[in-house]
Amino acid sequence: MKKQVKVVAAIIENDQQEILCALRSPEMSIPNRWEFPGGKVEANEDIYSALEREIDEELSCKIATFKEVFNGFIHEYETFIIDLISIKCRIVEGTPTPSEHSKLIWLKRENLDSLKWAPADIPAVKQLIQEK
Numbered sequence: 684m685k686k687q688v689k690v691v692a693a694i695i696e697n698d699q700q701e702i703l704c705a706l707r708s709p710e711m712s713i714p715n716r717w718e719f720p721g722g723k724v725e726a727n728e729d730i731y732s733a734l735e736r737e738i739d740e741e742l743s744c745k746i747a748t749f750k751e752v753f754n755g756f757i758h759e760y761e762t763f764i765i766d767l768i769s770i771k772c773r774i775v776e777g778t779p780t781p782s783e784h785s786k787l788i789w790l791k792r793e794n795l796d797s798l799k800w801a802p803a804d805i806p807a808v809k810q811l812i813q814e815k
């Protein structure tokens with residue numbers, strides 16, 4: 684049976700209504716695809732604290748999360764099943780600086796579909812494009 688992992692992803696919007704997009708590096712799983720930064724929720728961790736921890740580790744900055752899920756989607760990859768939970772956030776301290784990702788870019792909603800997203804992210808991307 685495939686393992687199911689619970690992953691939280693940050694939809695970080697800046698004052699110019701742009702969204703932070705992160706490119707997975709060639710060394711990561713699902714290489715060279717764009718995603719919303721984040722990672723796996725650990726046992727006994729709530730989704731919001733998990734996201735704050737992941738963003739601190741991956742991007743060296745602090746976020747505040749909206750305490751609601753923007754989009755939840757279960758996607759079956761070849762080797763595992765992902766329960767991807769996307770949550771809107773804003774930066775409260777520091778500037779996002781990549782440590783694992785190849786690149787970070789800020790994009791207006793209408794340009795989000797120009798990127799090659801990780802398959803599990805597509806519903807969240809579509810919802811973002813449609814919401815305004």
Ligand SMILES: Nc1nc2c([nH]c(=O)n2[C@H]2C[C@H](O)[C@@H](COP(=O)(O)OP(=O)(O)OP(=O)(O)O)O2)c(=O)[nH]1
Nearest residue numbers: 690692711712713718719720721722723801803804
């Ligand atoms: N952070 C994040 N991960 C995503 C997204 N979409 C998506 O399919 N994923 C996948 C990629 C990874 O397999 C997994 C997240 O794991 P992770 O970012 O903690 O990476 P990891 O190094 O612990 O995982 P792995 O490479 O060992 O599989 O979810 C997304 O938008 N954000």
